Amino acid sequence: MDYILDVQDIHTFIGQYHILQGVSVRVPRGSITALLGRNGAGKTTTLKSILGLTPPRQGKIMFEGNEIQGMLSFNIASLGIGFVPENRSIFRDLSVEENLKIAERKKGDYAGKKGFIFTLFPDLKRLINLSGINLSGGQQQMLAIARALVADNCLLLIDEPSEGLAPVLIEQLMKAIQQLSAYSTVVLVEQNFLVASQLAEYYVIIEEGRSVKEGKMKDLTNDKATIQHYLGAA
Ligand SMILES: Nc1ncnc2c1ncn2[C@@H]1O[C@H](COP(=O)(O)OP(=O)(O)OP(=O)(O)O)[C@@H](O)[C@H]1O
Numbered sequence: 162m163d164y165i166l167d168v169q170d171i172h173t174f175i176g177q178y179h180i181l182q183g184v185s186v187r188v189p190r191g192s193i194t195a196l197l198g199r200n201g202a203g204k205t206t207t208l209k210s211i212l213g214l215t216p217p218r219q220g221k222i223m224f225e226g227n228e229i230q231g232m233l234s235f236n237i238a239s240l241g242i243g244f245v246p247e248n249r250s251i252f253r254d255l256s257v258e259e260n261l262k263i264a265e266r267k268k269g270d271y272a273g274k275k276g277f278i279f280t281l282f283p284d285l286k287r288l289i290n291l292s293g294i295n296l297s298g299g300q301q302q303m304l305a306i307a308r309a310l311v312a313d314n315c316l317l318l319i320d321e322p323s324e325g326l327a328p329v330l331i332e333q334l335m336k337a338i339q340q341l342s343a344y345s346t347v348v349l350v351e352q353n354f355l356v357a358s359q360l361a362e363y364y365v366i367i368e369e370g371r372s373v374k375e376g377k378m379k380d381l382t383n384d385k386a387t388i389q390h391y392l393g394a395a
């Protein structure tokens with residue numbers, strides 16, 4: 162299998178706390194891979210460790226075959242890794258278009274990508290001059306994902322995109338993630354198991370700072386006992 166990302170047994174500390182105590186995540190190129198696990202399991206910390214925001218103290222992270230652990234976060238992102246954080250950090254005082262332009266990594270990124278972005282998120286085109294503060298939760302989430310598409314990213318790390326959204330918006334969002342996954346590999350943290358199971362081809366379960374199970378999503382969806390055991394939902 163061709164893995165675009167291969168996280169090998171990482172250990173991450175936040176302050177004195179040993180938060181990740183052996184997390185391994187292999188992400189096949191072109192896939193959507195879901196990171197699953199209960200609240201506080203270490204899913205967000207895993208994404209932040211990949212990005213060097215909370216650098217691991219032990220273990221290896223291979224991206225496109227090169228070790229990236231220990232590199233500065235800015236340089237890791239520049240390799241082509243986009244991050245959509247859980248709090249949808251868009252700029253509330255900037256317009257939709259300004260939010261997109263400021264996400265450029267090199268001049269011309271926005272001009273080159275806007276056609277693609279507005280095909281995925283037609284609402285954003287309509288709202289282009291509105292400032293972030295005036296967007297609904299769903300529109301903010303779409304803008305947050307759109308921002309990660311402006312630069313050339315071959316890997317997107319998306320943290321809890323469906324959180325707090327109404328079902329109709331979740332549907333729209335899922336369709337967009339499905340479509341963009343034709344262009345970028347996606348690592349998706351998702352608490353809503355139905356959303357994760359419909360989108361992802363592969364999964365990794367994290368429990369108390371350790372990766373405990375991985376495989377094909379279609380095998381997991383048939384395994385109610387495992388879902389109940391690790392995720393408490395069936
Ligand atoms: N800044 C911090 N200081 C201390 N502990 C932290 C900090 N950030 C995270 N933690 C702890 O690390 C553990 C993992 O947190 P993390 O945010 O990675 O979990 P998660 O799986 O993303 O959870 P959630 O589903 O709630 O988003 C939790 O026990 C959390 O309390």
Ligand SMILES: [Mg+2]
Pocket residue numbers: 204205206247320
């Ligand atoms: Mg989290």
